[in-house]
Amino acid sequence: MKKGLTPICHRFFTNLSNPTRLATLEQLMNKPMSVNELAEALGQEQSMISHNLKPLLQCNFISSEKEGKKRIYSVNHETIGALFKTVENHAQKFCPTGGKCLKGEN
Amino acid sequence: MKKGLTPICHRFFTNLSNPTRLATLEQLMNKPMSVNELAEALGQEQSMISHNLKPLLQCNFISSEKEGKKRIYSVNHETIGALFKTVENHAQKFCPTGGKCLKGEN
């Protein structure tokens, strides 16, 4: 059944379909951060952040670089910015009242 | 933990993180189709197609209109086109060799 973009889209969107990872990306859109900073900002355990950073890294949605004992993560603004913008536009234009577009709301 | 775009992104990307739904969208990017046409094109059962059309419809990623006893589904080109384009661009630019960007490949 697999055609064209489907496999890569599946991989990417699966990666993006998790609230922890999305919140992480949202944070990183503001500024690069270390794992502990993310954990604190999101109120999550460090191990959970690490687990969730990994797939984002593998897909190159984020990148990292060492700084002392810390590791600083940065978001891929080009891709993630574009995706968020599309989502925002869609939500505004096609789901103005939220309605069925939002989970559990019907 | 939920901030800004995270909930709506979560809803949208969860919706898009399924191979059947993605393949459906890919089909519909070519032309509007009925449920049975989709089922045949994708080699899937009709009930599965119907189940998967529903969330796409709820998020307005597709729309439908009746035509006799059939129901014809059309894709939201604006949103889905933009998303696919972003994915394609990202894959080309940041995952040129596939590598870890593709599931199971490491």
Place this chain on the structure above:
DNA sequence: TCCACATATGAATTATTATTCATGTGAAAT
């Protein structure tokens, strides 16, 4: 070297989603 900090990993458990199969519903044709 030894300790502490920062992060990563493994494995088990839990939670979420997908798929299947049976059946329901509505609309047009006979």
Place this chain on the structure above:
DNA sequence: ATTTCACATGAATAATAATTCATATGTGGA
């Protein structure tokens, strides 16, 4: 009005993914 086509829905099972907790690794400082 009954049959058939086209599609939708429900509920159970199966598949996949997320989270937690324990522990490992690696790096710099005392």
